[in-house]
Structures are given as structure tokens and as C-alpha cells.
Amino acid sequence: MMTSYAVRDGRLALRDGVLAPEQIAEAVWIDLLNPTPEEERAVQEALRLEIPTREEMQEIESSSRLYREDEALFLTANFLYGVEGGEYGSTPITFVLSNQALVTVRYATPKAFSVFSLRCQRSPGLVSTPDAVMLHLFEQIVDRLADILERVGSDMDRASSASFRSARTKVKADKRDHDLREALITLGEVGEVTTRTNETLLGLTRILSFVSAEKATVIRKDNQVLIKTLVRDVRSLVDHAGFLNNKATFLLDAVLGILNVEQNAIIKTFTVASVALMPPTLIASIYGMNFRHMPELEWPWAYPAALGLMVVAAVLPIAYFKRKGWL
Numbered sequence: 246m247m248t249s250y251a252v253r254d255g256r257l258a259l260r261d262g263v264l265a266p267e268q269i270a271e272a273v274w275i276d277l278l279n280p281t282p283e284e285e286r287a288v289q290e291a292l293r294l295e296i297p298t299r300e301e302m303q304e305i306e307s308s309s310r311l312y313r314e315d316e317a318l319f320l321t322a323n324f325l326y327g328v329e330g331g332e333y334g335s336t337p338i339t340f341v342l343s344n345q346a347l348v349t350v351r352y353a354t355p356k357a358f359s360v361f362s363l364r365c366q367r368s369p370g371l372v373s374t375p376d377a378v379m380l381h382l383f384e385q386i387v388d389r390l391a392d393i394l395e396r397v398g399s400d401m402d403r404a405s406s407a408s409f410r411s412a413r414t415k416v417k418a419d420k421r422d423h424d425l426r427e428a429l430i431t432l433g434e435v436g437e438v439t440t441r442t443n444e445t446l447l448g449l450t451r452i453l454s455f456v457s458a459e460k461a462t463v464i465r466k467d468n469q470v471l472i473k474t475l476v477r478d479v480r481s482l483v484d485h486a487g488f489l490n491n492k493a494t495f496l497l498d499a500v501l502g503i504l505n506v507e508q509n510a511i512i513k514t515f516t517v518a519s520v521a522l523m524p525p526t527l528i529a530s531i532y533g534m535n536f537r538h539m540p541e542l543e544w545p546w547a548y549p550a551a552l553g554l555m556v557v558a559a560v561l562p563i564a565y566f567k568r569k570g571w572l
Contacts, residue, residue, distance in 0.1 A: 349382075
């Protein structure tokens, strides 16, 4: 799907679908979502730019992701998407920046794109120039990543508090196991999201560094300050994501330690029970042998004596364990 953004008389002109060459030429931002061959061909012929294919966008070497052709910059990075629905992942998005227009090529929709599109409709000044569109879109992406990191940090705090509270207080085993399981799932999601967030921030860092080093004429002087601000924001988010990742690792070790303690207590209970039942089992085994001459078989009080001996043999190990503080 092709969506074009242009400004006419201070108002935003938004068009969808395949456009005529003159309509593409007057657009400031052209957003291609799952573009068809016809849409790609129309943009390439109108702007005289080569739109990268999906296979080219997925290449990992820097020379294929960040390069310059004449005065146009081709910038590709992986971006996090789908966090709201739980089906999150990373998708490559290409920004083709020229003096004439900004072309974005993508095959998924990070929420920052939807939010920025609505902002452009409310504030057409954001679509004044192609470089301003790209940098303001980067701003929106950074803001969105900051919200995601804040949310996963809050989720991690709630999960860890619930699991530690259940471990300290006397609650039902099912409730404690549920809290610990939820904590493990949440910490796993935090690690996954922060890793993909770091990947997005790394891609933005490379793009901003490349744009600054190229001294491209497509970036106007009044937008250079915005690049510096973006670089500072990205660095602060990288540090925060690293902090959350380290905290998640620490909490994961702590929750696994709690689970190990619970499992050790269960194993200790079974061990004590097996040790306590060994002497009674031995006594029962002795008097269960089918020998003809066993003097105790003739005693009238032999059966209750054997039962009492088995009880004493079971109680003595338990009393010894309690005296030693092992129970």
C-alpha cells in the first residue's frame, strides 16, 4: 500500500493507492507498506530512485544497509514492532532520503509510524521537508521505545515483588508456584524486548552516525541540532535498556534460587521420610520371612511388640533430625 504526504496551502494532503507521477513528485513523504511491483515501479520512475527489495533490506552487512547514491541516502535498520499485542518482533525498514522526498519501505507497522501519521495530520508543519519528516519520525520511534522500556520495567517490578512476597509469606503452594511462574515468564519477555530494543537503538545510532559523517546536503543546517538531540536520547535509552537487562538477569537468578530452595525442601522431606521408614521396613522384612523355626512366632504378644518396635524405629530418626535442626 502506498501512502503519500504533501502540504498544500498549509494543509496536509494525504493520498492512498498508486499515484500519478506528478502526484508522487510533489509528495514530501511516501510510505510504502508491503509495496506491490506496480507501486515500486511508479515511485522509481517518478523520483528516479532504486527502491531496495525485501531481500536486500534483510542483508546484515553495513555496506548494504547504509550507502549513498548521488545525493540520495539509503538507510536500513531493524525496528521493534508488535509489543502491544504480544506478537512482537523486529522488521527491517528502509529510509530513502533525497532532496525531493522521503521514501519509507516496510513490511510491518511499528506503532510509532501510526502515531506519527496522526501527528502529521494534526500538525502539517512536520511534513515541511523530507529530512524533517525522517528526523521527527526518529523522534517518535525513540519516544515509543522509551515508553516500552518504562512499561517492561514496571512489569518486571510487579512480577518480582509478587514472587518475593509469596516466597516470604505463608501462602498456598499453588499461589506461590503461580507467582514464580509468572515472574519467570515476565523476566523472559523483558529480556527479549530489551534485546530487540537494543537492536533498534543500535540501528538508529548507525543511521545517525552515517548521516552526520556523510555531511549530506539532504540534511538542512537547521536540522543538525535535532540530530544531536536524537543521538543523546538514543544513548540514554541504550544505557537504560542495559540497566533493565542486567536487573532482569539478577532477578531471574533470584527467582531460580527461590525455586531451587523450594525443590530442596521437597527433596529433604522425601529423604527424611525414606530414612524414617527404613528401620520399620527392615523389622517387617525380618518377621515376614517364612522360616519354620522362628521363636517370636510363638509369643502371644509378638505382633503388638513388632508394631511398637516399628513405630519406635520410625520416630527415633525423626526426633534425631529435629534435634540436629535438619527439619
